[in-house]
Amino acid sequence: MGKIAKNEDFLFNQVYDYVLNRIECKEWNEHDKLPSIRQLALELNINRLTVLKAYQLLKKHNKIYVKDKVGYFVQSKETVPPEYSDHSIVSAYVQKSSLSEIHQSQVDYNFSQALIDPNLLPNHYLSDYVKKVFDLYPKILATYSNVQGDKELRDALAHYFIKRYKTVLDADNLLILSGSQQGIHLIAQTFIKPRDTVLFERPSYSAAIDIFRARGAKILTVDITPDGYDLDEVEQYMKRYKPRLFYLNPTFHNPTGYTVPAAQRKELVRLAEQYRCLLLEDDAYHDIYFEKKPPAPIYTFDTSGTVIYLRSFCKYISPGLRVAAMICQSSIMKSLISVKALTDNGSPLLNQKIFLHYFSSPRLQQHIDKLRIALQVRKEIMEEELNHTNWQWNSPDGGLNLWVQLPNDQSTEVLLTKSMAYSISFVPGPVCDPLKTLSSWMRLSYSYTNENQLREGLKKLIHAAK
Numbered sequence: 146m147g148k149i150a151k152n153e154d155f156l157f158n159q160v161y162d163y164v165l166n167r168i169e170c171k172e173w174n175e176h177d178k179l180p181s182i183r184q185l186a187l188e189l190n191i192n193r194l195t196v197l198k199a200y201q202l203l204k205k206h207n208k209i210y211v212k213d214k215v216g217y218f219v220q221s222k223e224t225v226p227p228e229y230s231d232h233s234i235v236s237a238y239v240q241k242s243s244l245s246e247i248h249q250s251q252v253d254y255n256f257s258q259a260l261i262d263p264n265l266l267p268n269h270y271l272s273d274y275v276k277k278v279f280d281l282y283p284k285i286l287a288t289y290s291n292v293q294g295d296k297e298l299r300d301a302l303a304h305y306f307i308k309r310y311k312t313v314l315d316a317d318n319l320l321i322l323s324g325s326q327q328g329i330h331l332i333a334q335t336f337i338k339p340r341d342t343v344l345f346e347r348p349s350y351s352a353a354i355d356i357f358r359a360r361g362a363k364i365l366t367v368d369i370t371p372d373g374y375d376l377d378e379v380e381q382y383m384k385r386y387k388p389r390l391f392y393l394n395p396t397f398h399n400p401t402g403y404t405v406p407a408a409q410r411k412e413l414v415r416l417a418e419q420y421r422c423l424l425l426e427d428d429a430y431h432d433i434y435f436e437k438k439p440p441a442p443i444y445t446f447d448t449s450g451t452v453i454y455l456r457s458f459c460k461y462i463s464p465g466l467r468v469a470a471m472i473c474q475s476s477i478m479k480s481l482i483s484v485k486a487l488t489d490n491g492s493p494l495l496n497q498k499i500f501l502h503y504f505s506s507p508r509l510q511q512h513i514d515k516l517r518i519a520l521q522v523r524k525e526i527m528e529e530e531l532n533h534t535n536w537q538w539n540s541p542d543g544g545l546n547l548w549v550q551l552p553n554d555q556s557t558e559v560l561l562t563k564s565m566a567y568s569i570s571f572v573p574g575p576v577c578d579p580l581k582t583l584s585s586w587m588r589l590s591y592s593y594t595n596e597n598q599l600r601e602g603l604k605k606l607i608h609a610a611k
């Protein structure tokens with residue numbers, strides 16, 4: 146099966162390149178009609194679907210266009226902004242503003258992924274727990290998980306949150322998710338109708354923007370700064386526009402790395418209660434601090450069930466296990482369980498058990514302690530290199546990214562085009578901006594590439610910017 150898929154992938158890429166080469170060598174000119182799918186499939190002796198897939202991707206990358214019932218034609222260069230036209234990854238990104246397009250590019254210096262270098266993750270220990278889990282639960286693959294999540298795992302997490310934050314909760318307030326992104330999606334599906342207003346930080350986590358947009362929400366933004374939010378503005382918005390929900394990532398925020406101060410957290414809960422706005426607190430980076438622990442999560446100030454708390458464990462334990470948890474009050478939980486049941490009928494039990502046994506072991510703490518040091522070193526290396534420029538950023542106390550501004554309104558989208566030629570990727574500001582501007586900003590992740598590559602890649606990036 147794997148072999149066939151690989152073979153198909155290979156053919157599909159070949160067809161894509163075959164057509165693109167002919168266009169680039171001007172064998173096929175602008176507005177020329179391409180061979181029909183049937184013709185090309187016959188000519189190359191391959192499946193028509195493979196040709197169709199390649200044509201669709203070429204269309205997406207603005208290399209060809211389709212005329213209904215007539216066929217496919219070579220796209221003219223004028224329809225693509227000239228500075229983006231020479232790199233398919235960048236042109237696809239410009240059309241869709243989609244982060245996944247950037248991540249798909251294979252580069253030597255990857256500053257676009259807010260992911261931790263696999264060499265810093267506990268892969269080796271996790272494989273021990275895989276074995277342990279099969280010994281303890283030999284029939285584990287023969288059953289589903291409870292939709293809300295494995296009870297043993299929910300008990301362990303409830304115990305952890307109570308001990309750590311002295312909050313009142315039990316296993317019934319916890320929903321286990323396949324990644325926190327699933328949590329954002331479930332909330333959007335459950336609570337947001339088209340034309341509801343959703344408040345967002347600006348900038349924000351791009352997938353969350355896309356999820357709420359896809360739900361038809363009207364998006365309103367408040368700036369996040371190193372000092373948090375302008376709470377007067379937040380109050381004005383809540384009063385005037387009555388947002389259904391405020392999506393926030395207040396601790397080592399993606400993409401800026403900023404942390405909302407403790408004093409604002411309590412006040413936010415008060416405002417949200419007063420104006421009946423749900424707070425969706427996304428806390429994917431809480432444990433990735435360098436020196437000092439961040440303030441307690443906003444949900445710990447909540448006594449009336451206004452805050453829905455999302456905690457991912459994917460980033461620093463295992464992105465592949467896709468384990469995250471949501472904490473919320475019981476009436477919200479009921480609706481979410483119904484939607485989760487329709488979505489996947491519960492997250493994979495095997496993943497939950499592997500996670501549980503690793504999470505409950507002392508190895509986790511040892512791993513995080515080492516990881517914090519390694520990430521801080523990488524952040525400092527990135528900053529050392531950037532100190533040779535006149536670019537601006539605020540040094541974060543945790544998280545995976547620097548949020549950097551180029552001087553004189555220079556465009557980071559143009560810089561991305563140039564940097565791709567040096568095999569460097571990063572995320573241009575507009576991707577993280579609900580208003581799609583912030584064009585002189587970019588997110589540089591220091592967590593994925595190793596120390597040597599960081600130095601080397603940054604030197605090249607700075608050179609490209611010149």
Ligand SMILES: Cc1ncc(COP(=O)(O)O)c(C=O)c1O
Nearest residue numbers: 324325326350394399429457459
């Ligand atoms: C703020 C934020 N929330 C959620 C996620 C998604 O995390 P998960 O892997 O748990 O779905 C990310 C990943 O980049 C993120 O940055």
